[in-house]
Amino acid sequence: MTLAVTGHRDLTEQTxxxxxxxxxxxxxxxxxxGPLTGLSCLARGADTIFAEELVEAGGExxxxxxxxxxxxxxxRPDHAPVFDRLVDVAVEVHELDFAQVSHEAYEAANEVLLSRADxxxxxxxxxxxxGPGGTGDLVQRSRAAGVEVVRVWPEGSERAGTA
Structure with missing residues (x-):
């Protein structure tokens, strides 16, 4: 089974x-x-937490x-060590051909996630x-494509700066 993650970067510590x-x-x-494969862009927050837990669970x-x-x-420098560690254990690193990070690049990354995810x-x-390329956008596109979406937002969860 292949799972792709999308999620907020600005989670509070408690969340x-x-x-x-x-x-x-x-x-x-x-x-x-059965065996798990997980796709992640490794952004700070949800993407990284998912990747760490996937690897801990024995997934690829x-x-x-x-x-x-x-x-x-x-x-950012404070996120680099965990980013590097996860890249090192990845079975595949798929780098898109965009020269700069942009909404277009994030939309394309979401397309890769969606195309490979169960x-x-x-x-x-x-x-x-x-806007395009974010979490809500990928959720809408996944649902429209008939891909199962599992929402994880435990009771008491908050985003930093929105409490």
Missing amino acids: AELVRAELRKLLAARAAE LVVVLPAQHYRENKV VVVAVWDGRPPA
């Missing part, structure tokens, strides 16, 4: 731990059904980078899409 616990349970249940990680030189241009795991507050 990150709630989400981690829910993802751990979800991945354990799915792993009981596929990294989808929205643009060339993504690490150098978008990964299930989209959305760490999502349920709000309408803020």
Whole structure:
């Protein structure tokens, strides 16, 4: 089974731990059904938490980078060690051919996720899409394509700055 993650980057610390616990349970249940492959763009927040828990559950990680030189241009120094560790354990790193990170690059990355996913795991507050290439947008596109969407947003979850 192939799962792709989409989700918010701006999770509060408490929400990150709630989400981690829910993802751990979800991945354990799915792993009981058979081998897991997970796709992630490794953005801070939901993408990274999913990737860490997937690897911990014994799944194979596929990294989808929205643009060339993504690490150098978008990964902050405090996130770099976990980003690098996850890239190192990935069975595949798919780098898109965009020179810069943009809405277009994120939309293309979402297309890769959607094209390969049996299930989209959305760490999502349920709000309408803020624009193309984001979490809500991928949820809408997944549902329209008939791809199962599993929403993970535990009770008490908040995004930083929106509490």
